[in-house]
Amino acid sequence: MKAKPLGLTVIFGLGLFLRVAVSLGRPVPEAVHQGKTVEAWFQEYVASADTRTSPTTPAVMNGEYMRRTPEHDNPDPAWEAFKALGEKAVPCLVVHLHSSARDLSGDSTIARPPTANQERTRLERQQAIELIHRLGVSARAAAPALLELLPESDEAEAEAVCAALRSIHPDPTAINHFLLRLGKRGRDASVLQFARQLGWSGPEVGRLLGGMLRSPEAETSRDAITLLEAAGQNARPAADQIVAVLRNPDPEIRYLAARSLSQLATNTPVAIQALKTLANDPSNLVRNVALRALANARSNGPRIPAGN
DSSP, X not given: OOOOOHHHHHHHHHHHHHHHHHXXXXXXXXXXXXXXXXXXXXXXXXXXXXXXXXXXXXXXXXTOOOBSSOOTTSOOHHHXXXXXXXXXXXXXXXXXXXXXXXXXXXXXXXXXXXXHHHHHHHHHHHHHHHHHHHHGGGGGGGHHHHHHHGGGOOHHHHHHHHHHHHHHOOOHHHHHHHHHHHHHTTOHHHHHHHHHHHOOOSHHHHHHHHHHTTOSOHHHHHHHHHHHHHHGGGGGGGHHHHHHGGGOSOHHHHHHXXXXXXXXXXXXXHHHHHHHGGGGOSOHHHHHHHHHHHHHHHHHSSOOOTTO
């Protein structure tokens, strides 16, 4: 058995430590920079939240957070501290992700105005997500906490969490396990949303997406086949499920299924056979995709008799 790369082992170990420590309510040793704890720097960063632009502002490039009034001679001291602390700041940020989630939990069916405490904890959670985003790969150990937070986030927060996850480049296996857990809970819409935003890989997720092609909801089937079509050869584990969807009455779904099969045709006999059945499809788009795919299969792979 090959040994895991040292970097991944360290990241996994730190992430596990943070989750266990937070779940047990045990204090995580806090780093210090220039005589201030990470928590002190964090509160200073939160206090200056209204001086930074939102990452969704058109003026913000590549998700970077910039000062509204540039102060070239006076850089943001709190951000400079977090840059210097790097991965040592992650335990503090993870604690704020979890504590905020607990403080804001409750009966969501009853509309209540947020209390001052809830507003504060929401702000701190937003700032923790922002800092993880800005720290990038040095905050990779925060990935488990971000993934845990993601399913319960509202639309705006989910966008920020996904941006942070893309910035820290978590292990793709963690993303796949997260998507599979959502699938077991029947949260198909969330699987599709986060697979689109975070990416996916692996045969298990491919088959999970393939299973959604049978959904009575046209939007679910369409989104699932769109992801599979974009995956190219990675959609091979779902080949049989894609073949089955060729009978879908929605021409757009049949078209995307044909496009997906066209990428598998030279490697998957079942895909070649299915493409042959599309020669008389009512949709011109579907027929053209199938004929082009079969022509490519004949030129690039074993000879396929034209009449078969």
